[in-house]
Amino acid sequence: MIVFLAQEWLYSLAYHYIMNLKFSIVIVFLLLIGSRVDAQEKWTLDDCVTYALGHNLQLNDFRYTEQAGRETYRQSVRNLLPSINASTSYNISFGRAEDPNTGTFVTQDFFSNNYSLESSVALFQGFQKLNSIKASKFLYRATQHEALQQKYLLAFRVMQAFYDIQFFEGLVAISKEQLNVSQTNYDLVEKQIELGLKAGADLYEAESLLLTDKLNLTQSENQLKAAKLQLIQEMNLEEADDILIQTEIEKQFGESQNSEVRSDTIYAKARDFLPLIEAQELRAKAAKKQVAVARGRLYPSLTLFGGMRTGYFETTRDTLGNTLPFREQVRDNTSQYIGVNLSVPISNGWSARSRVKQAKIERLRAENNLEVQEQELFQTIQQLVQEYDALQVEVDQSNKTMESQSLAFTIAQKRYEKGMINAIELFTAKNLFASAQNENLQVRLRSEVNKSTLDFYSGLPVFNIN
DSSP: OHHHHHHHHHHHHHHHHHHHHHHHHHHHHHHHHHHHHHTOOOBOHHHHHHHHHHHOTHHHHHHHHHHHHHHHHHHHHHTTSOEEEEEEEEEEEOSEEEOTTTOOEEESOEEEEEEEEEEEEEEESTTHHHHHHHHHHHHHHHHHHHHHHHHHHHHHHHHHHHHHHHHHHHHHHHHHHHHHHHHHHHHHHHHHHHTTSSOHHHHHHHHHHHHHHHHHHHHHHHHHHHHHHHHHHHHTOTTOSOOOBOOOOOOOGGGGSSSOOOHHHHHHHHHHHOHHHHHHHHHHHHHHHHHHHHHHTTSOEEEEEEEEEEEEETTOBOTTSOBOOHHHHHHHTOEEEEEEEEEOOOOSTTHHHHHHHHHHHHHHHHHHHHHHHHHHHHHHHHHHHHHHHHHHHHHHHHHHHHHHHHHHHHHHHHHHHTTSSOHHHHHHHHHHHHHHHHHHHHHHHHHHHHHHHHHHHTTOOOSOOO
């Protein structure tokens, strides 16, 4: 009996030990999962922009255009080098034909080989090649600036999507807060009906308000998912259906109220560094050089050339009538030559002068495009500065409105709990408070985007773009 009790005690002790061990393992496993969830990566705005710049496929097209421009520029420089060409031919003549060696006509079948090596260099072509080098260099530099401009545009799209997520996250938080209030009021009405303080119809009103807030929360969550999808697509974040962003510390809007923002000052700074303006300036300079290239075709051209040639002819025979060997003929038939070629354009259907006129038109078009870009830039900055001034006032008024609506809702909530107002009046006060919160959040985020954009045009490092 004692042995049996001892065995039962040991079994019980082992059972409790195993159960405690399993419980500990489960706790550790849950803690690991929880720490993994907490440690999930959160993206900052700089992280999103950097990743998008490295993975956006649309930028590749501009990189290829830049590479093509660089090769065009290099080739224009290589065009200054002499040209060297070698050629060979194998001919078979039938019937009566001219002997290429003696110049006499023979009536027999024979074959011949010709070999030549020639080189030429342009001494003067109206400075066409030098102007082509300058034009292609300007165009290559323009493609570089245009590629940089596309990076900035992508960064702005990422920033907009980033702030959209922040807005809808705030909207979800507001919706949850309103839902909690409606849920509390619904629970309060239930208790008051149980105590006989209210009628059953009041519960339907409270339930209607609760369901409305649940719908608002669902809609806000769906909008948040759509905003996250937009950011994921802009970043080209593969195999991802969700993204967590890091909410940055909000800038104190009042700090910049004392600083005067002027359109002409910001425009002067943006005009000096904006890639789009620099690219258009370079294209205007290239168009001017293209006019010089077209004019160069009106001038005479002078070319120095020289070379050597040789051949093998089956009709070349010795005194015994035997065809001379290949090596001997190649050696004896070798000749060298050198010369100068002068070409004077007289009339080619007026095509050269027509090309000059076309080049002038392209130059005027490029200069006009530059003025258009400058005008659009100034108008954009004007709008941003006007919006900046308006947003400062809107932020201040929105803060006061939200505080006022918050106080009004707090009073309405207390009056509703005491039965002094009905659910419709409480719903109106709650909606006004939620609308004020929504408007305040929207205005503050608009001010952040506006300030970041003005900082960019002022030359400040808003984005980490190399």
